[in-house]
């Protein structure tokens with residue numbers, strides 16, 4: 001309670017929406033897959049113009065965007081364009097102009113802040129979702145994350161990074177994974193989603209890989225097949241015990257602050273401060289039912 005009698009404002013307001021946990025790719029040259037992705041339970045649909053579309057289909061895929069996406073303004077959608085260095089990148093960016101403003105752009109193979117700036121200039125006010133998939137991109141992760149105010153997320157492209165570095169072993173990705181997580185959080189961005197898991201039949205392997213990513217600070221994952229979605233949701237869902245504990249933490253801090261205290265000690269002796277409450281809030285938000293869509297946050 002403040003001295004004027006008004007309740008103490010909560011210093012860590014709850015997030016306004018459920019965090020993004022699942023993102024499903026569908027190639028823009030396969031309208032059936034895009035329609036199914038839009039009808040799926042994925043939090044975000046990524047319509048791909050890049051590596052899932054063969055060069056011979058690039059033009060048709062780009063031309064199909066408006067039809068594919070009309071009538072889906074209730075969905076969070078990103079369009080992954082080709083890199084500007086390719087013959088298709090500039091044409092893809094120009095095609096975005098015909099799409100509603102809340103449709104975001106996913107930018108592959110960003111290697112430097114300058115790469116990002118060039119795309120940002122071409123796409124108006126759209127949110128920018130940045131993929132780092134090269135050694136240069138990983139090294140510049142922090143500068144790229146802060147290069148433009150419309151950067152909405154960082155992501156790692158592990159297939160391209162493996163190719164760039166000539167590595168197969170998952171353990172060799174640990175540095176890049178952690179670097180992305182830290183760069184994103186240091187820039188005030190959400191925890192990144194993991195890269196795709198390439199085997200669409202290996203649910204157990206996907207679950208194990210998600211557990212590693214979760215332990216490194218990732219939240220959620222991009223998918224290439226709808227059957228991967230429930231595996232990802234389960235892997236990143238907090239347990240009932242974690243949710244109950246998080247609710248207790250949030251309530252304890254709220255009560256402490258109403259009583260004019262900035263810190264509190266739980267009955268089991270755990271000392272709480274604001275940072276711990278913020279983490280508890282994120283856990284509670286993950287457990288809550290999906291709210292109304294927020295296409296502006298795509």
Ligand SMILES: CC(C)(COP(=O)(O)OP(=O)(O)OC[C@H]1O[C@@H](n2cnc3c(N)ncnc32)[C@H](O)[C@@H]1OP(=O)(O)O)[C@@H](O)C(=O)NCCC(=O)NCCSC(=O)C[C@H](O)C(=O)O
Pocket residue numbers: 024025026027032033034036037048051052133156157158159160161195196200224225226
């Ligand atoms: C991988 C696929 C080509 C497999 O397709 P298909 O053989 O048709 O799969 P199934 O027969 O098992 O499909 C079963 C049903 O599910 C639907 N389906 C399949 N995939 C999708 C999807 N992505 N979205 C929506 N619906 C989907 C099928 O239509 C079947 O439906 P039904 O007939 O009604 O039963 C295919 O899954 C695919 O193309 N996936 C997307 C690939 C993609 O976009 N890749 C690009 C992103 S990954 C990347 O780029 C790597 C990254 O950049 C990096 O560097 O790491």
Ligand SMILES: [Mg+2]
Pocket residue numbers: 051108133157158159160
């Ligand atoms: Mg890639």
